[in-house]
Amino acid sequence: MSTFYFIAFLSIFFSILVITAKNPVHSILYLILTFFTFTIHYVLLNAQFLAIVNFIVYMGAILVLFLYTLMLINLNKESEPRKSNVVKIAGFVGGGCFLLTIIAAVKAFNISQPVVLNDPNLGLVKNLGKILFNEYLLPFEVSSVLLLSAMVGAVLLATKDPKTT
Amino acid sequence: MGVVDILIKFGLVLIIFLISLVIAMYSTYAERKIAAFFQDRIGPNRAGPWGLLQPLADGGKMFLKEEIIPTHANAFLFIAGPSLAIMTACIGSAVIPWGQQMTIGTRVIDLQVADINVGLLYIFGVVSLGVYGVMIGGWASNNKYSLLGAIRAASQNISYEISMGLSIIALLMVTGTLSLRQIAEQQHSWHWNILYQPLGFLLFIVCAFAETNRTPFDLPECETELVGGYHTEYSSMKLGFYLFAEYINMFISSAVMATLYWGGYNYPGMDWVLAHTGPAIGPLIGVVVLFAKIFLFIFFFMWVRWTIPRFRYDQLMDLGWKILIPLAIANIIITGVWMTFIK
Numbered sequence: 001m002s003t004f005y006f007i008a009f010l011s012i013f014f015s016i017l018v019i020t021a022k023n024p025v026h027s028i029l030y031l032i033l034t035f036f037t038f039t040i041h042y043v044l045l046n047a048q049f050l051a052i053v054n055f056i057v058y059m060g061a062i063l064v065l066f067l068y069t070l071m072l073i074n075l076n077k078e079s080e081p082r083k084s085n086v087v088k089i090a091g092f093v094g095g096g097c098f099l100l101t102i103i104a105a106v107k108a109f110n111i112s113q114p115v116v117l118n119d120p121n122l123g124l125v126k127n128l129g130k131i132l133f134n135e136y137l138l139p140f141e142v143s144s145v146l147l148l149s150a151m152v153g154a155v156l157l158a159t160k161d162p163k164t165t
Numbered sequence: 166m167g168v169v170d171i172l173i174k175f176g177l178v179l180i181i182f183l184i185s186l187v188i189a190m191y192s193t194y195a196e197r198k199i200a201a202f203f204q205d206r207i208g209p210n211r212a213g214p215w216g217l218l219q220p221l222a223d224g225g226k227m228f229l230k231e232e233i234i235p236t237h238a239n240a241f242l243f244i245a246g247p248s249l250a251i252m253t254a255c256i257g258s259a260v261i262p263w264g265q266q267m268t269i270g271t272r273v274i275d276l277q278v279a280d281i282n283v284g285l286l287y288i289f290g291v292v293s294l295g296v297y298g299v300m301i302g303g304w305a306s307n308n309k310y311s312l313l314g315a316i317r318a319a320s321q322n323i324s325y326e327i328s329m330g331l332s333i334i335a336l337l338m339v340t341g342t343l344s345l346r347q348i349a350e351q352q353h354s355w356h357w358n359i360l361y362q363p364l365g366f367l368l369f370i371v372c373a374f375a376e377t378n379r380t381p382f383d384l385p386e387c388e389t390e391l392v393g394g395y396h397t398e399y400s401s402m403k404l405g406f407y408l409f410a411e412y413i414n415m416f417i418s419s420a421v422m423a424t425l426y427w428g429g430y431n432y433p434g435m436d437w438v439l440a441h442t443g444p445a446i447g448p449l450i451g452v453v454v455l456f457a458k459i460f461l462f463i464f465f466f467m468w469v470r471w472t473i474p475r476f477r478y479d480q481l482m483d484l485g486w487k488i489l490i491p492l493a494i495a496n497i498i499i500t501g502v503w504m505t506f507i508k
Contacts, residue, residue, distance in 0.1 A: 025304060029242075032297070052286040060293025061323060064300070068319040071304055071312060125282055125343055151327070152494070159487050 011037040189412035190220040203471040227405035239305040246302020247406035254413035260284040264452040268444035284345040296322040303395035314394030318385035324485035329372035331493035349429035357428040377414040380470040419462035430455040
Protein backbone atom coordinates (compact mmCIF):
# COMPACT_ATOMS: atom_id res chain seq x y z
CA MET A 1 0.00 0.00 0.00
CA SER A 2 2.86 2.38 0.81
CA THR A 3 4.27 1.75 -2.68
CA PHE A 4 0.94 2.82 -4.13
CA TYR A 5 0.91 6.05 -2.15
CA PHE A 6 4.48 6.83 -3.14
CA ILE A 7 3.79 6.23 -6.85
CA ALA A 8 0.50 8.12 -6.66
CA PHE A 9 2.35 11.04 -5.08
CA LEU A 10 4.89 10.93 -7.92
CA SER A 11 2.10 10.87 -10.54
CA ILE A 12 0.45 13.97 -9.10
CA PHE A 13 3.79 15.69 -8.54
CA PHE A 14 4.92 15.20 -12.14
CA SER A 15 1.53 16.13 -13.59
CA ILE A 16 1.63 19.41 -11.67
CA LEU A 17 5.12 20.00 -13.07
CA VAL A 18 3.71 19.38 -16.58
CA ILE A 19 1.42 22.38 -16.32
CA THR A 20 3.78 24.63 -14.36
CA ALA A 21 6.92 24.09 -16.46
CA LYS A 22 7.72 27.20 -18.48
CA ASN A 23 9.49 25.40 -21.31
CA PRO A 24 7.17 23.22 -23.45
CA VAL A 25 9.85 20.57 -24.00
CA HIS A 26 10.35 20.25 -20.24
CA SER A 27 6.61 19.89 -19.86
CA ILE A 28 6.62 16.98 -22.32
CA LEU A 29 9.48 15.35 -20.44
CA TYR A 30 7.47 15.59 -17.21
CA LEU A 31 4.50 14.11 -19.07
CA ILE A 32 6.71 11.16 -20.04
CA LEU A 33 7.58 10.65 -16.37
CA THR A 34 3.88 10.88 -15.47
CA PHE A 35 3.06 8.14 -17.97
CA PHE A 36 5.90 6.07 -16.58
CA THR A 37 4.33 6.24 -13.12
CA PHE A 38 1.04 5.08 -14.71
CA THR A 39 2.91 2.06 -16.04
CA ILE A 40 4.07 1.29 -12.50
CA HIS A 41 0.46 1.61 -11.30
CA TYR A 42 -0.60 -1.00 -13.84
CA VAL A 43 2.17 -3.35 -12.72
CA LEU A 44 1.05 -2.90 -9.10
CA LEU A 45 -2.48 -3.83 -10.19
CA ASN A 46 -1.05 -7.03 -11.76
CA ALA A 47 -2.12 -5.86 -15.24
CA GLN A 48 1.17 -6.58 -16.98
CA PHE A 49 -0.16 -6.45 -20.52
CA LEU A 50 -1.79 -3.07 -20.01
CA ALA A 51 1.39 -1.83 -18.35
CA ILE A 52 3.64 -2.79 -21.23
CA VAL A 53 1.17 -1.52 -23.86
CA ASN A 54 0.94 1.80 -22.03
CA PHE A 55 4.72 1.83 -22.02
CA ILE A 56 5.07 1.12 -25.75
CA VAL A 57 2.18 3.14 -27.13
CA TYR A 58 2.13 6.21 -24.89
CA MET A 59 5.73 6.55 -23.77
CA GLY A 60 7.38 5.01 -26.81
CA ALA A 61 5.29 6.36 -29.65
CA ILE A 62 2.78 9.11 -28.88
CA LEU A 63 5.03 11.17 -26.64
CA VAL A 64 7.93 10.79 -29.10
CA LEU A 65 5.64 12.41 -31.67
CA PHE A 66 4.71 15.17 -29.18
CA LEU A 67 8.38 15.84 -28.53
CA TYR A 68 9.10 15.72 -32.26
CA THR A 69 6.45 18.32 -33.04
CA LEU A 70 7.52 20.61 -30.22
CA MET A 71 11.14 20.43 -31.32
CA LEU A 72 10.12 21.27 -34.89
CA ILE A 73 8.07 24.33 -34.02
CA ASN A 74 10.63 25.31 -31.34
CA LEU A 75 8.48 27.36 -28.97
CA ASN A 76 10.29 29.96 -26.91
CA LYS A 77 9.30 32.04 -23.93
CA GLU A 78 10.48 35.18 -25.74
CA SER A 79 8.72 34.64 -29.07
CA GLU A 80 5.47 33.42 -27.55
CA PRO A 81 2.87 36.23 -27.42
CA ARG A 82 1.32 36.91 -24.00
CA LYS A 83 -2.26 35.73 -23.70
CA SER A 84 -4.83 38.45 -23.07
CA ASN A 85 -6.63 38.58 -19.73
CA VAL A 86 -9.96 37.51 -21.27
CA VAL A 87 -8.41 34.22 -22.39
CA LYS A 88 -6.87 33.70 -18.97
CA ILE A 89 -10.18 34.29 -17.16
CA ALA A 90 -12.03 32.07 -19.63
CA GLY A 91 -9.45 29.32 -19.05
CA PHE A 92 -9.75 29.71 -15.28
CA VAL A 93 -13.53 29.47 -15.35
CA GLY A 94 -13.50 26.53 -17.79
CA GLY A 95 -10.94 24.64 -15.71
CA GLY A 96 -12.87 25.35 -12.51
CA CYS A 97 -16.08 23.97 -14.03
CA PHE A 98 -14.24 20.86 -15.16
CA LEU A 99 -12.78 20.33 -11.69
CA LEU A 100 -16.24 20.72 -10.16
CA THR A 101 -17.71 18.15 -12.55
CA ILE A 102 -14.95 15.65 -11.77
CA ILE A 103 -15.35 16.10 -8.01
CA ALA A 104 -19.11 15.65 -8.29
CA ALA A 105 -18.66 12.51 -10.40
CA VAL A 106 -16.17 11.03 -7.92
CA LYS A 107 -18.44 11.83 -4.99
CA ALA A 108 -21.36 10.15 -6.76
CA PHE A 109 -19.41 6.86 -6.75
CA ASN A 110 -19.93 4.66 -3.77
CA ILE A 111 -16.30 4.23 -2.74
CA SER A 112 -17.11 2.49 0.54
CA GLN A 113 -17.79 -0.72 -1.40
CA PRO A 114 -14.70 -1.37 -3.53
CA VAL A 115 -15.06 -3.69 -6.51
CA VAL A 116 -13.27 -6.97 -5.91
CA LEU A 117 -12.11 -8.83 -8.99
CA ASN A 118 -13.12 -12.48 -9.18
CA ASP A 119 -9.81 -13.35 -10.80
CA PRO A 120 -6.81 -11.32 -9.62
CA ASN A 121 -4.78 -12.57 -12.60
CA LEU A 122 -7.20 -11.00 -15.07
CA GLY A 123 -4.55 -8.61 -16.35
CA LEU A 124 -2.14 -11.30 -17.55
CA VAL A 125 -1.90 -11.68 -21.32
CA LYS A 126 -3.45 -15.16 -21.38
CA ASN A 127 -6.55 -14.29 -19.40
CA LEU A 128 -7.03 -10.96 -21.13
CA GLY A 129 -6.76 -12.65 -24.52
CA LYS A 130 -9.30 -15.31 -23.54
CA ILE A 131 -11.82 -12.66 -22.53
CA LEU A 132 -11.19 -10.47 -25.57
CA PHE A 133 -11.51 -13.36 -28.01
CA ASN A 134 -14.54 -15.00 -26.36
CA GLU A 135 -16.85 -12.45 -24.81
CA TYR A 136 -15.84 -9.35 -26.74
CA LEU A 137 -14.78 -10.90 -30.04
CA LEU A 138 -16.88 -8.73 -32.38
CA PRO A 139 -16.09 -5.29 -30.91
CA PHE A 140 -12.44 -6.27 -30.64
CA GLU A 141 -12.19 -7.39 -34.26
CA VAL A 142 -14.15 -4.41 -35.57
CA SER A 143 -11.98 -1.91 -33.70
CA SER A 144 -8.77 -3.63 -34.82
CA VAL A 145 -9.87 -3.57 -38.47
CA LEU A 146 -10.80 0.09 -38.04
CA LEU A 147 -7.35 0.95 -36.67
CA LEU A 148 -5.58 -1.05 -39.37
CA SER A 149 -7.61 0.60 -42.13
CA ALA A 150 -6.83 4.02 -40.69
CA MET A 151 -3.12 3.23 -40.86
CA VAL A 152 -3.30 1.76 -44.36
CA GLY A 153 -5.34 4.77 -45.48
CA ALA A 154 -2.70 7.16 -44.18
CA VAL A 155 0.03 5.28 -46.01
CA LEU A 156 -2.08 5.19 -49.16
CA LEU A 157 -2.58 8.95 -49.08
CA ALA A 158 1.19 9.36 -48.81
CA THR A 159 1.96 6.97 -51.67
CA LYS A 160 -0.40 8.71 -54.08
CA ASP A 161 1.61 10.41 -56.81
CA PRO A 162 0.79 14.14 -56.81
CA LYS A 163 1.34 14.43 -60.59
CA THR A 164 -1.55 12.15 -61.54
CA THR A 165 -4.16 13.97 -59.43
CA MET B 166 13.38 -17.12 -2.58
CA GLY B 167 16.41 -17.60 -0.36
CA VAL B 168 19.41 -15.36 0.05
CA VAL B 169 21.51 -17.64 -2.16
CA ASP B 170 18.98 -17.39 -5.01
CA ILE B 171 19.03 -13.62 -4.81
CA LEU B 172 22.83 -13.63 -4.80
CA ILE B 173 22.87 -15.90 -7.87
CA LYS B 174 20.43 -13.59 -9.69
CA PHE B 175 22.54 -10.61 -8.75
CA GLY B 176 25.66 -12.37 -10.01
CA LEU B 177 23.91 -13.20 -13.28
CA VAL B 178 22.90 -9.56 -13.75
CA LEU B 179 26.46 -8.47 -13.05
CA ILE B 180 27.94 -11.02 -15.47
CA ILE B 181 25.52 -10.06 -18.27
CA PHE B 182 26.26 -6.38 -17.68
CA LEU B 183 30.03 -6.97 -17.82
CA ILE B 184 29.71 -9.17 -20.91
CA SER B 185 27.64 -6.47 -22.65
CA LEU B 186 30.26 -3.86 -21.88
CA VAL B 187 33.20 -6.04 -22.94
CA ILE B 188 31.44 -7.04 -26.16
CA ALA B 189 30.62 -3.40 -26.87
CA MET B 190 34.28 -2.49 -26.27
CA TYR B 191 35.63 -5.17 -28.53
CA SER B 192 32.95 -4.47 -31.15
CA THR B 193 34.67 -1.15 -31.76
CA TYR B 194 37.92 -3.04 -32.31
CA ALA B 195 36.18 -5.59 -34.55
CA GLU B 196 34.50 -2.80 -36.49
CA ARG B 197 37.82 -1.13 -37.24
CA LYS B 198 39.52 -4.40 -38.13
CA ILE B 199 36.65 -5.46 -40.39
CA ALA B 200 36.54 -2.04 -42.03
CA ALA B 201 40.27 -2.34 -42.63
CA PHE B 202 39.80 -5.79 -44.15
CA PHE B 203 37.07 -4.54 -46.48
CA GLN B 204 39.18 -1.58 -47.56
CA ASP B 205 42.41 -3.59 -47.89
CA ARG B 206 44.14 -1.88 -44.97
CA ILE B 207 45.72 -3.27 -41.79
CA GLY B 208 43.66 -1.46 -39.15
CA PRO B 209 44.70 -0.74 -35.56
CA ASN B 210 47.92 -2.64 -34.77
CA ARG B 211 49.95 -0.45 -32.39
CA ALA B 212 48.46 -1.00 -28.92
CA GLY B 213 49.34 -4.51 -27.78
CA PRO B 214 49.61 -7.60 -30.01
CA TRP B 215 47.44 -7.13 -33.15
CA GLY B 216 46.18 -3.90 -31.62
CA LEU B 217 44.16 -5.82 -29.04
CA LEU B 218 44.55 -3.13 -26.39
CA GLN B 219 43.15 -0.45 -28.70
CA PRO B 220 39.66 -0.37 -27.05
CA LEU B 221 41.30 0.19 -23.63
CA ALA B 222 43.40 3.01 -25.05
CA ASP B 223 40.28 4.53 -26.63
CA GLY B 224 38.37 4.23 -23.36
CA GLY B 225 41.21 5.88 -21.43
CA LYS B 226 41.31 8.71 -23.94
CA MET B 227 37.53 9.20 -23.67
CA PHE B 228 37.74 9.47 -19.87
CA LEU B 229 40.67 11.88 -19.88
CA LYS B 230 39.42 14.30 -22.53
CA GLU B 231 38.07 17.70 -21.55
CA GLU B 232 34.43 17.83 -20.55
CA ILE B 233 32.64 20.51 -22.57
CA ILE B 234 29.10 21.71 -21.94
CA PRO B 235 28.05 24.45 -24.41
CA THR B 236 27.09 27.78 -22.83
CA HIS B 237 23.48 27.88 -23.93
CA ALA B 238 22.87 24.17 -23.54
CA ASN B 239 20.55 22.85 -20.88
CA ALA B 240 23.16 21.27 -18.60
CA PHE B 241 20.91 18.75 -16.87
CA LEU B 242 19.32 17.41 -20.04
CA PHE B 243 22.67 17.56 -21.82
CA ILE B 244 24.00 15.02 -19.31
CA ALA B 245 20.71 13.10 -19.07
CA GLY B 246 20.73 12.35 -22.83
CA PRO B 247 23.74 10.01 -22.98
CA SER B 248 22.89 8.53 -19.56
CA LEU B 249 19.44 7.61 -20.80
CA ALA B 250 20.89 6.19 -24.02
CA ILE B 251 23.25 3.84 -22.21
CA MET B 252 20.65 2.88 -19.61
CA THR B 253 18.02 1.84 -22.16
CA ALA B 254 20.71 -0.06 -24.05
CA CYS B 255 21.65 -2.05 -20.93
CA ILE B 256 18.19 -2.98 -19.60
CA GLY B 257 17.14 -4.84 -22.75
CA SER B 258 19.19 -7.92 -21.86
CA ALA B 259 17.07 -8.70 -18.77
CA VAL B 260 14.58 -10.98 -20.53
CA ILE B 261 16.84 -12.83 -22.97
CA PRO B 262 17.24 -16.54 -22.14
CA TRP B 263 20.96 -17.22 -22.42
CA GLY B 264 20.70 -20.97 -21.98
CA GLN B 265 18.76 -23.89 -20.57
CA GLN B 266 18.38 -24.35 -16.84
CA MET B 267 21.61 -25.41 -15.18
CA THR B 268 21.55 -27.96 -12.38
CA ILE B 269 24.47 -27.88 -9.97
CA GLY B 270 23.90 -30.42 -7.19
CA THR B 271 20.30 -29.83 -6.19
CA ARG B 272 20.19 -26.18 -7.17
CA VAL B 273 18.48 -25.21 -10.45
CA ILE B 274 19.81 -22.02 -11.98
CA ASP B 275 17.90 -20.10 -14.64
CA LEU B 276 20.24 -18.58 -17.18
CA GLN B 277 17.79 -15.72 -17.61
CA VAL B 278 17.33 -12.71 -15.37
CA ALA B 279 13.53 -12.46 -15.57
CA ASP B 280 11.09 -14.70 -17.42
CA ILE B 281 8.18 -12.25 -17.57
CA ASN B 282 5.15 -13.31 -19.60
CA VAL B 283 5.32 -10.19 -21.79
CA GLY B 284 9.05 -10.55 -22.55
CA LEU B 285 8.77 -9.84 -26.26
CA LEU B 286 6.76 -6.68 -25.66
CA TYR B 287 9.27 -5.61 -23.01
CA ILE B 288 12.06 -5.75 -25.60
CA PHE B 289 9.86 -3.77 -27.96
CA GLY B 290 9.18 -1.18 -25.25
CA VAL B 291 12.86 -0.78 -24.43
CA VAL B 292 13.64 -0.31 -28.12
CA SER B 293 11.00 2.38 -28.44
CA LEU B 294 12.35 4.11 -25.33
CA GLY B 295 15.88 4.17 -26.76
CA VAL B 296 15.17 7.15 -28.98
CA TYR B 297 14.67 9.49 -26.00
CA GLY B 298 18.38 9.51 -25.23
CA VAL B 299 19.16 10.73 -28.73
CA MET B 300 16.26 13.21 -28.81
CA ILE B 301 16.94 14.78 -25.43
CA GLY B 302 20.68 15.01 -26.05
CA GLY B 303 20.19 16.50 -29.51
CA TRP B 304 17.70 19.07 -28.29
CA ALA B 305 19.62 20.05 -25.16
CA SER B 306 22.79 20.76 -27.19
CA ASN B 307 21.14 23.92 -28.55
CA ASN B 308 22.67 23.35 -31.96
CA LYS B 309 20.81 23.23 -35.28
CA TYR B 310 22.63 20.17 -36.55
CA SER B 311 22.03 18.32 -33.29
CA LEU B 312 18.35 19.23 -33.39
CA LEU B 313 18.03 17.99 -36.97
CA GLY B 314 19.73 14.74 -35.98
CA ALA B 315 17.36 14.34 -33.03
CA ILE B 316 14.31 14.96 -35.19
CA ARG B 317 15.53 12.50 -37.79
CA ALA B 318 16.09 9.91 -35.08
CA ALA B 319 12.54 10.36 -33.79
CA SER B 320 10.82 10.08 -37.16
CA GLN B 321 12.98 7.13 -38.22
CA ASN B 322 12.35 5.30 -34.97
CA ILE B 323 8.57 5.78 -35.13
CA SER B 324 8.38 4.76 -38.80
CA TYR B 325 10.34 1.55 -38.43
CA GLU B 326 8.72 0.59 -35.14
CA ILE B 327 5.45 0.02 -36.99
CA SER B 328 6.84 -2.54 -39.40
CA MET B 329 8.87 -4.12 -36.58
CA GLY B 330 5.69 -4.51 -34.54
CA LEU B 331 3.82 -5.99 -37.50
CA SER B 332 6.62 -8.50 -38.17
CA ILE B 333 6.52 -9.49 -34.49
CA ILE B 334 2.75 -10.06 -34.74
CA ALA B 335 3.32 -12.64 -37.49
CA LEU B 336 5.94 -14.33 -35.29
CA LEU B 337 3.50 -14.35 -32.37
CA MET B 338 0.91 -16.11 -34.51
CA VAL B 339 3.41 -18.95 -35.02
CA THR B 340 4.72 -19.17 -31.45
CA GLY B 341 1.53 -18.37 -29.54
CA THR B 342 3.46 -16.95 -26.58
CA LEU B 343 5.15 -13.71 -25.57
CA SER B 344 7.64 -15.32 -23.19
CA LEU B 345 11.11 -15.46 -24.69
CA ARG B 346 11.96 -18.57 -22.66
CA GLN B 347 9.06 -20.48 -24.22
CA ILE B 348 9.88 -19.18 -27.69
CA ALA B 349 13.43 -20.47 -27.30
CA GLU B 350 12.22 -23.85 -26.00
CA GLN B 351 9.76 -24.28 -28.88
CA GLN B 352 12.60 -24.08 -31.39
CA HIS B 353 14.20 -27.27 -30.08
CA SER B 354 15.29 -29.80 -32.75
CA TRP B 355 15.19 -27.71 -35.90
CA HIS B 356 11.84 -25.99 -35.40
CA TRP B 357 13.66 -22.71 -35.88
CA ASN B 358 11.32 -19.82 -36.56
CA ILE B 359 13.38 -18.66 -39.53
CA LEU B 360 12.00 -21.69 -41.41
CA TYR B 361 8.42 -20.55 -40.74
CA GLN B 362 8.96 -16.79 -40.93
CA PRO B 363 11.63 -16.01 -43.56
CA LEU B 364 9.93 -12.79 -44.71
CA GLY B 365 9.23 -11.79 -41.12
CA PHE B 366 12.90 -12.18 -40.26
CA LEU B 367 13.94 -10.07 -43.26
CA LEU B 368 11.60 -7.29 -42.13
CA PHE B 369 12.80 -7.62 -38.54
CA ILE B 370 16.48 -7.36 -39.41
CA VAL B 371 15.93 -4.29 -41.62
CA CYS B 372 14.01 -2.63 -38.79
CA ALA B 373 16.72 -3.65 -36.32
CA PHE B 374 19.27 -1.83 -38.47
CA ALA B 375 17.04 1.24 -38.46
CA GLU B 376 16.35 1.13 -34.71
CA THR B 377 20.04 0.82 -33.82
CA ASN B 378 20.91 3.71 -36.19
CA ARG B 379 23.40 1.62 -38.13
CA THR B 380 24.41 2.32 -41.71
CA PRO B 381 22.53 2.41 -44.13
CA PHE B 382 20.09 3.97 -41.64
CA ASP B 383 22.48 6.21 -39.69
CA LEU B 384 20.84 9.44 -40.80
CA PRO B 385 20.66 10.91 -37.25
CA GLU B 386 24.47 11.17 -37.23
CA CYS B 387 24.98 11.55 -40.97
CA GLU B 388 28.35 13.32 -41.02
CA THR B 389 28.17 14.44 -44.65
CA GLU B 390 25.08 16.55 -43.95
CA LEU B 391 24.88 17.18 -40.21
CA VAL B 392 28.52 17.47 -39.00
CA GLY B 393 28.05 14.81 -36.32
CA GLY B 394 24.28 14.70 -36.03
CA TYR B 395 22.85 14.50 -32.52
CA HIS B 396 26.26 14.16 -30.84
CA THR B 397 27.93 17.14 -32.58
CA GLU B 398 28.36 19.03 -29.29
CA TYR B 399 29.43 16.07 -27.20
CA SER B 400 32.93 15.33 -26.03
CA SER B 401 34.75 12.97 -23.65
CA MET B 402 32.82 10.12 -22.02
CA LYS B 403 29.40 11.56 -22.84
CA LEU B 404 30.21 11.01 -26.50
CA GLY B 405 31.66 7.64 -25.48
CA PHE B 406 28.32 6.68 -23.91
CA TYR B 407 26.45 7.43 -27.13
CA LEU B 408 28.88 5.35 -29.19
CA PHE B 409 28.86 2.60 -26.56
CA ALA B 410 25.06 2.56 -26.48
CA GLU B 411 25.02 1.94 -30.23
CA TYR B 412 27.28 -1.10 -29.87
CA ILE B 413 25.36 -2.49 -26.90
CA ASN B 414 22.13 -2.03 -28.86
CA MET B 415 23.70 -3.95 -31.70
CA PHE B 416 24.65 -6.77 -29.32
CA ILE B 417 21.18 -6.90 -27.75
CA SER B 418 19.34 -6.83 -31.06
CA SER B 419 21.63 -9.61 -32.35
CA ALA B 420 20.74 -11.62 -29.25
CA VAL B 421 17.04 -10.96 -29.81
CA MET B 422 17.23 -12.01 -33.47
CA ALA B 423 19.16 -15.16 -32.59
CA THR B 424 16.60 -16.03 -29.90
CA LEU B 425 13.46 -15.20 -31.86
CA TYR B 426 14.36 -16.56 -35.27
CA TRP B 427 17.55 -18.62 -35.21
CA GLY B 428 16.84 -21.11 -32.45
CA GLY B 429 18.40 -19.27 -29.51
CA TYR B 430 20.64 -21.62 -27.55
CA ASN B 431 19.45 -24.67 -29.52
CA TYR B 432 21.82 -26.49 -31.84
CA PRO B 433 21.76 -29.79 -33.77
CA GLY B 434 22.62 -32.83 -31.67
CA MET B 435 21.82 -30.94 -28.50
CA ASP B 436 20.19 -33.81 -26.61
CA TRP B 437 23.14 -36.13 -27.26
CA VAL B 438 25.63 -33.52 -26.01
CA LEU B 439 23.46 -32.76 -22.99
CA ALA B 440 23.21 -36.45 -22.07
CA HIS B 441 26.99 -36.87 -22.24
CA THR B 442 28.10 -33.70 -20.46
CA GLY B 443 25.57 -33.62 -17.65
CA PRO B 444 23.16 -30.88 -16.55
CA ALA B 445 25.88 -28.62 -15.14
CA ILE B 446 28.15 -28.26 -18.17
CA GLY B 447 25.68 -29.02 -21.00
CA PRO B 448 23.70 -25.76 -20.86
CA LEU B 449 26.96 -23.79 -21.01
CA ILE B 450 27.62 -25.25 -24.48
CA GLY B 451 24.21 -23.86 -25.48
CA VAL B 452 25.32 -20.45 -24.19
CA VAL B 453 28.47 -20.68 -26.31
CA VAL B 454 26.34 -21.57 -29.37
CA LEU B 455 24.05 -18.60 -28.71
CA PHE B 456 27.05 -16.30 -28.49
CA ALA B 457 28.42 -17.72 -31.75
CA LYS B 458 25.12 -16.81 -33.41
CA ILE B 459 25.22 -13.35 -31.84
CA PHE B 460 28.76 -12.75 -33.13
CA LEU B 461 27.68 -13.78 -36.61
CA PHE B 462 24.92 -11.18 -36.49
CA ILE B 463 27.30 -8.52 -35.19
CA PHE B 464 29.63 -9.35 -38.07
CA PHE B 465 26.67 -9.02 -40.43
CA PHE B 466 25.88 -5.56 -39.02
CA MET B 467 29.47 -4.51 -39.73
CA TRP B 468 29.59 -6.19 -43.11
CA VAL B 469 26.54 -4.20 -44.23
CA ARG B 470 27.95 -0.97 -42.79
CA TRP B 471 31.12 -1.18 -44.88
CA THR B 472 29.35 -2.38 -48.04
CA ILE B 473 26.16 -0.36 -48.50
CA PRO B 474 26.07 3.45 -48.71
CA ARG B 475 23.68 5.52 -46.61
CA PHE B 476 20.10 6.11 -47.76
CA ARG B 477 18.81 9.52 -48.67
CA TYR B 478 16.18 10.77 -46.24
CA ASP B 479 13.23 10.41 -48.63
CA GLN B 480 14.42 6.95 -49.64
CA LEU B 481 14.46 5.98 -45.96
CA MET B 482 10.86 7.11 -45.47
CA ASP B 483 9.76 5.46 -48.73
CA LEU B 484 11.31 2.15 -47.68
CA GLY B 485 9.71 2.29 -44.26
CA TRP B 486 6.20 3.34 -45.17
CA LYS B 487 5.64 2.17 -48.73
CA ILE B 488 7.56 -1.11 -48.85
CA LEU B 489 8.09 -2.56 -45.38
CA ILE B 490 4.61 -1.91 -43.94
CA PRO B 491 2.69 -3.43 -46.90
CA LEU B 492 5.11 -6.38 -46.88
CA ALA B 493 4.60 -6.84 -43.14
CA ILE B 494 0.81 -6.83 -43.51
CA ALA B 495 1.09 -9.32 -46.40
CA ASN B 496 3.29 -11.46 -44.17
CA ILE B 497 0.61 -11.50 -41.48
CA ILE B 498 -2.02 -12.55 -44.01
CA ILE B 499 0.21 -15.27 -45.51
CA THR B 500 0.98 -16.57 -42.02
CA GLY B 501 -2.73 -16.62 -41.18
CA VAL B 502 -3.62 -18.54 -44.34
CA TRP B 503 -0.74 -20.97 -43.80
CA MET B 504 -1.73 -21.60 -40.17
CA THR B 505 -5.37 -22.16 -41.08
CA PHE B 506 -5.04 -24.43 -44.10
CA ILE B 507 -1.64 -26.13 -44.09
CA LYS B 508 -0.33 -26.48 -40.57
